[in-house]
Amino acid sequence: MSTQIPIQEGLFTWPAPSPQLIGSRCLNCGEVTFPAQPSCPACTSDRTEEVLLSRRGTLWTWTIQHFPPPSPPWLGDPKAFEPFGVGYVELPEGVRVEAPLTENDADSLEIGMEMELVVRRFDEDADGNERMTFYFKPAA
Numbered sequence: 001m002s003t004q005i006p007i008q009e010g011l012f013t014w015p016a017p018s019p020q021l022i023g024s025r026c027l028n029c030g031e032v033t034f035p036a037q038p039s040c041p042a043c044t045s046d047r048t049e050e051v052l053l054s055r056r057g058t059l060w061t062w063t064i065q066h067f068p069p070p071s072p073p074w075l076g077d078p079k080a081f082e083p084f085g086v087g088y089v090e091l092p093e094g095v096r097v098e099a100p101l102t103e104n105d106a107d108s109l110e111i112g113m114e115m116e117l118v119v120r121r122f123d124e125d126a127d128g129n130e131r132m133t134f135y136f137k138p139a140a
């Protein structure tokens with residue numbers, strides 16, 4: 001049986017029945033960032049704490065990516081590329097998270113709709129582990 005591992009440590013809680021993104025909050029001015037940062041981009045304070053972000057937010061803007069992005073950062077096989085949605089989801093903490101979307105059909109996406117975090121398989125590494133990453137999907 002293969003093991004499911006996060007594509008990158010420190011991005012989201014995993015394994016977890018209800019995974020959450022891991023951000024940081026500035027103890028000086030309250031600015032929330034994702035991914036977590038050791039110093040605040042708003043006031044440069046280095047006093048930040050880790051905070052688990054809400055699993056739901058609203059779709060702030062989105063697009064459908066029809067061509068493989070430059071590699072890196074995109075590491076997939078160009079021949080296997082399928083269009084995917086990508087968007088910014090605004091969370092109640094006041095942070096906008098850029099993330100791939102589970103939908104690649106423009107008819108199923110609308111600015112302002114409620115979105116929910118999900119963690120799904122991204123690919124498989126050389127050892128046969130499933131590498132997991134986060135997406136947002138329209139909330140049921």
Ligand SMILES: [Zn+2]
Nearest residue numbers: 026029040043
């Ligand atoms: Zn700050």
